[in-house]
Amino acid sequence: MKLPQPDDELALTKILERQKKLFWDFESAAPWKKGVDLSRHFVPLDRDSLIFPEASREQRLVISQYLGLVIAQTFAEMETALVQAKELVFRKTLDLYPINPEFEALGEQFFVEEEKHSRMFRRYLVAFARETGVKPEDLHDILPAVSGTILQRTLKLNSDYGGHALWWVLTLVEEVSILIYKQMRPFKKTLDPLYFEIHRLHFEEEVRHSPYSYWMIEHLYRRDKSFKGVFFRKTDLALAQGLEIAWALSSLSRIKNALWLRNKHPFYRTLISCIPLLRKIGPVEAIRRLFVTAPFVSLLLNPQYHDDFQGLIGKIRTIQLPTPAPDPQQLSADE
Amino acid sequence: MTKTGLKLKTASLRGLKTAWFDNENAGKPIVFLLHGYPDTPDAWSDQVEAFSHDFHLILPYGRGVGPSSAPERQRRYGAYSILLDHLEIMRLTDASERTPLHVVGHDIGGMHAWLLASHPHPRLRTVSILNSAHPKQYLRRVFWPRQVVKSWYVGAFQLPFVPEAAIWFFHKQLLAAVAKEGWKPPHHEQSLKDFEGSAVNAMNEYRQFARDIPHFLRDHAGPVEAPVLVISSEDDSYLEAPSTTEFSDLARSVTVRVIKGKHWLHREQPERINRLLGDFWKAHP
Numbered sequence: 001m002k003l004p005q006p007d008d009e010l011a012l013t014k015i016l017e018r019q020k021k022l023f024w025d026f027e028s029a030a031p032w033k034k035g036v037d038l039s040r041h042f043v044p045l046d047r048d049s050l051i052f053p054e055a056s057r058e059q060r061l062v063i064s065q066y067l068g069l070v071i072a073q074t075f076a077e078m079e080t081a082l083v084q085a086k087e088l089v090f091r092k093t094l095d096l097y098p099i100n101p102e103f104e105a106l107g108e109q110f111f112v113e114e115e116k117h118s119r120m121f122r123r124y125l126v127a128f129a130r131e132t133g134v135k136p137e138d139l140h141d142i143l144p145a146v147s148g149t150i151l152q153r154t155l156k157l158n159s160d161y162g163g164h165a166l167w168w169v170l171t172l173v174e175e176v177s178i179l180i181y182k183q184m185r186p187f188k189k190t191l192d193p194l195y196f197e198i199h200r201l202h203f204e205e206e207v208r209h210s211p212y213s214y215w216m217i218e219h220l221y222r223r224d225k226s227f228k229g230v231f232f233r234k235t236d237l238a239l240a241q242g243l244e245i246a247w248a249l250s251s252l253s254r255i256k257n258a259l260w261l262r263n264k265h266p267f268y269r270t271l272i273s274c275i276p277l278l279r280k281i282g283p284v285e286a287i288r289r290l291f292v293t294a295p296f297v298s299l300l301l302n303p304q305y306h307d308d309f310q311g312l313i314g315k316i317r318t319i320q321l322p323t324p325a326p327d328p329q330q331l332s333a334d335e
Numbered sequence: 336m337t338k339t340g341l342k343l344k345t346a347s348l349r350g351l352k353t354a355w356f357d358n359e360n361a362g363k364p365i366v367f368l369l370h371g372y373p374d375t376p377d378a379w380s381d382q383v384e385a386f387s388h389d390f391h392l393i394l395p396y397g398r399g400v401g402p403s404s405a406p407e408r409q410r411r412y413g414a415y416s417i418l419l420d421h422l423e424i425m426r427l428t429d430a431s432e433r434t435p436l437h438v439v440g441h442d443i444g445g446m447h448a449w450l451l452a453s454h455p456h457p458r459l460r461t462v463s464i465l466n467s468a469h470p471k472q473y474l475r476r477v478f479w480p481r482q483v484v485k486s487w488y489v490g491a492f493q494l495p496f497v498p499e500a501a502i503w504f505f506h507k508q509l510l511a512a513v514a515k516e517g518w519k520p521p522h523h524e525q526s527l528k529d530f531e532g533s534a535v536n537a538m539n540e541y542r543q544f545a546r547d548i549p550h551f552l553r554d555h556a557g558p559v560e561a562p563v564l565v566i567s568s569e570d571d572s573y574l575e576a577p578s579t580t581e582f583s584d585l586a587r588s589v590t591v592r593v594i595k596g597k598h599w600l601h602r603e604q605p606e607r608i609n610r611l612l613g614d615f616w617k618a619h620p
Contacts, residue, residue: 005595007569007592007593007594007595009592009611094579095578095579095580096578096579096580097576097578098577098578098579098591098592098593099592099593100591100592100593101590101592222569223569223576225481226481
């Protein structure tokens, strides 16, 4: 990916103008009136339905929908966490290491867009909760959460002391969001139209503004040449990875909270019925699949899926936690 | 009158011959261009070419450089003494003291620009600082290890005789070294006498800077009211890139730009620097 330099004020001005020109309002851009179509998959699945082998047709539908909700919630939560940390990771950081007003303005636009994405995915989750007759906070209990977790607290602590692990987390999430849509695109006709459309809108803007996190990472590590800066340069990515992996694995365990909702809607009843399928492969194999073959989840856990991200790692010369080689599977979205 | 339309003017200011270039473009906003070390006003030749038509350009020689006499007393190299010289040049240029004024300084010229801006001026519109630091900002950086290393030459200049001897014997090698940092020789053939002024005499400004430290620390001038543009380089061998927080007590409004480049940005990337300066002046007429 060839990018202009962040000190190129003319190029940044053009990018900002384009971002503002193409800015969409999610209330009017997405087809909310269509509602959530519970008869359709949200995302395509591999043959083994992530880590639920031998899932029935009905179970595959629910697993696909649950994974779709997990993805939506992950984006909503991560992007909210970033916006909440804006003062620390953006404002104060650029005060310490300024580039130019254009970079700052582009950053402001970046945060506006991230906040919008978060609200858009949350709105979808509210629509799903309504469709399945549960309160949004009950749905929240079965999905990953970032707010108040060790992940968020540790990332904040890292930022307080001059680290930039949050930007690594964000950059990986941005890459994942782009790749997720590309994997969904061939199955457009069989997926829930509303879910597909919010991902399409998300993808459009992510592709336009994803260079920003790359610029921030390169810029911050280049400017901070202190001993502390060198330390964080070497360790931030490994910390981000470790936290993400721990968070993702612990988040998936929240699926069992669906037990309390089993009487609300068949979706939750079927979801609970998928849990025994996990015993067919055992925990070690389940974790291996999450890193190597599981669609979408492996994109987040395994940076080897992302060439540009690997390029950035090489440029920064930082340490990354080893992960097994990815093994992407053929996907399908049963009709 | 020179080829660029600049006329050399001299005056006896507080007993010393002081020289500056003036394009005599009366009626236009004044731009005061302060060169650094080891430069002469010729260092601004790219800016003169770009702005001569629209601005009244004043380019003083540093104390002891070119036709500006070298004083006998070390104190006349001091920043506050040079400030008085600059104020006098401005008074001679524009007796009405109403014409809008933009001040630009590079390197040690930037320090003079900061002091000039700290002196209350209703007609001062902007201050632009290239690869330089406010005296207080520079002194605070004594706690920045990388800046201390980069400022090695300031310490070396405090020695008597040794730096002069080094410049005399190794001036070609030294010029080659600063040329790697973006310095360019003057467009006219620089005589050894000129170089003696810009490199040897002007070194005394750094010596006097060290002696003036208590004055800088006691200086309670408030923050500069006019908008300030600070342009710095990522790869400046003499100065660490600034943080915005450094200016909180020095200026009310600061725009910081850090550009990939070396110490002589206005020579290295003249079109870009001219555009940034021009836009800044246009935004604050």
